[in-house]
Amino acid sequence: MLDLLIRGGMVVTPAGTGRFDVGVQGEKIVLVAESGVVDLESARTLDASGKYVLPGGIEPHTHIATGVSPAWAGRSGVMTQSPEAASRAAAFGGVTTYVDFAGGMPGTENGDRTDKSIMSRLDERRSTFAGHSYTDFAFHYTLSGEVPAKAIGEIREAIQAGVASFKIFTTFDNKVGYGHLWAIFEEVGRSGGIMAVHAEDDDIVKYMEKKLVREGNDQGYNLHLVHNNISEDISFRKIVRLAEHTQTGIYFVHTTAKEGARAIADARMKQLPVYGEALHNYMHFTSEHYKQPNGTSVHTYPAIKFAEDRDALQEALADGTLSTTATDEYTTYKDVKLSGNTIHTVCGGHNGIETRLPVVYTKLVSTGRVSIERFVDITSTNAAKILGMYPRKGAIATGSDADIVLFDPDLKKTIRLEDLHADSDYSIWDGFECGGYPVTTILRGKVIMEDGQLLGSPADGRWLERSVSPGVLANPVC
Numbered sequence: 001m002l003d004l005l006i007r008g009g010m011v012v013t014p015a016g017t018g019r020f021d022v023g024v025q026g027e028k029i030v031l032v033a034e035s036g037v038v039d040l041e042s043a044r045t046l047d048a049s050g051k052y053v054l055p056g057g058i059e060p061h062t063h064i065a066t067g068v069s070p071a072w073a074g075r076s077g078v079m080t081q082s083p084e085a086a087s088r089a090a091a092f093g094g095v096t097t098y099v100d101f102a103g104g105m106p107g108t109e110n111g112d113r114t115d116k117s118i119m120s121r122l123d124e125r126r127s128t129f130a131g132h133s134y135t136d137f138a139f140h141y142t143l144s145g146e147v148p149a150k151a152i153g154e155i156r157e158a159i160q161a162g163v164a165s166f167k168i169f170t171t172f173d174n175k176v177g178y179g180h181l182w183a184i185f186e187e188v189g190r191s192g193g194i195m196a197v198h199a200e201d202d203d204i205v206k207y208m209e210k211k212l213v214r215e216g217n218d219q220g221y222n223l224h225l226v227h228n229n230i231s232e233d234i235s236f237r238k239i240v241r242l243a244e245h246t247q248t249g250i251y252f253v254h255t256t257a258k259e260g261a262r263a264i265a266d267a268r269m270k271q272l273p274v275y276g277e278a279l280h281n282y283m284h285f286t287s288e289h290y291k292q293p294n295g296t297s298v299h300t301y302p303a304i305k306f307a308e309d310r311d312a313l314q315e316a317l318a319d320g321t322l323s324t325t326a327t328d329e330y331t332t333y334k335d336v337k338l339s340g341n342t343i344h345t346v347c348g349g350h351n352g353i354e355t356r357l358p359v360v361y362t363k364l365v366s367t368g369r370v371s372i373e374r375f376v377d378i379t380s381t382n383a384a385k386i387l388g389m390y391p392r393k394g395a396i397a398t399g400s401d402a403d404i405v406l407f408d409p410d411l412k413k414t415i416r417l418e419d420l421h422a423d424s425d426y427s428i429w430d431g432f433e434c435g436g437y438p439v440t441t442i443l444r445g446k447v448i449m450e451d452g453q454l455l456g457s458p459a460d461g462r463w464l465e466r467s468v469s470p471g472v473l474a475n476p477v478c
């Protein structure tokens with residue numbers, strides 16, 4: 001007898017979309033069959049008629065339980081929301097896995113200038129989340145500053161232990177210079193990992209900061225002039241060149257400009273294993289919004305650009321140039337988010353993890369720009385592939401984890417702050433009208449959210465060991 005049978009939904013599987021029944025035994029999917037053909041006993045049956053049955057959303061870019069720079073928060077000791085709160089919001093948003101960070105973050109005191117090994121810092125980070133997450137989780141490991149040879153020597157061990165992806169910044173306090181990057185890329189490439197890169201041209205960023213201060217134009221609403229299109233163009237192309245020389249796979253976090261999308265497209269034309277992510281706020285807002293009252297609430301670094309960039313990102317998600325959507329989840333309360341109002345002090349990130357699936361669906365599927373299959377690719381499957389979790393995650397297929405979301409395309413819902421589940425008092429999506437919404441979330445066979453009720457436990461989520469398949473690192477496969 002099955003533990004769970006999901007009947008009659010429109011199921012998106014790697015082998016095609018159709019009206020299938022999905023059978024779950026324990027934590028795994030054990031059956032995907034034409035609906036109604038097999039008569040099976042099940043302890044519980046969910047009627048999914050009229051709904052999409054999709055692999056649980058994978059959020060590849062979150063900053064949970066991390067120290068907020070005092071320069072941004074206006075005071076010290078502020079943290080982004082806890083794993084309990086963020087993963088609770090995730091469950092309500094149809095997300096079953098998120099990838100956060102271990103290691104150093106810019107602007108905080110926990111950079112890599114410590115003697116602790118990568119593995120011990122990973123263990124510390126894991127213990128912060130274990131027992132406190134409603135959904136599964138993993139970590140990119142952030143390397144920062146002048147990364148010592150000893151740390152580079154530990155990369156292989158970390159990859160073998162299931163870390164799979166390393167994050168670096170090319171700007172901010174913890175930027176890694178190109179010399180050290182060369183060594184890091186070589187070691188990550190050789191060891192079968194992938195680089196997650198926040199690319200900006202530090203020279204241009206710093207030059208523009210000084211210029212705007214000098215000219216009295218350093219208001220926060222000018223952030224897009226600092227973290228600008230040319231900076232993205234130059235930095236993306238330099239990273240691609242370094243990756244080509246070292247045979248390293250690249251995952252560009254938050255592509256923000258048409259120039260970044262173009263650089264990724266050019267690399268992929270050369271069959272380089274280069275992948276790009278877009279954040280859901282960049283698909284909707286433009287830098288014009290910064291000038292509205294409290295307008296920098298929509299800001300995440302690098303910076304939201306122009307209408308043509310917003311449109312180019314959507315087009316790149318539709319045509320296959322970009323592979324994933326994310327939120328850069330970084331939830332604080334409004335007083336922190338709006339504390340700084342200059343180009344040096346506007347707080348990055350936003351309250352995001354819950355809203356990505358409905359926003360992306362509304363922007364791209366409701367408008368007829370992408371298919372439901374492409375929606376699944378850019379919200380789940382591709383992140384699983386690129387970051388080494390596929391086919392355990394990101395697929396409705398026999399043998400995969402039973403991470404499943406029932407998505408109702410007839411539920412037209414206007415997002416209201418009071419309906420969201422983060423520990424926060426603002427949402428940039430308050431008032432946004434969704435063309436569909438997740439109604440049930442299943443994590444490894446357990447229904448953790450159903451019809452607005454949280455049914456999971458913070459003990460449910462587990463850390464995921466990841467390993468990137470060689471094919472993903474050979475060519476751009478998704």
Ligand SMILES: [Zn+2]
Nearest residue numbers: 061062063328
């Ligand atoms: Zn980030």
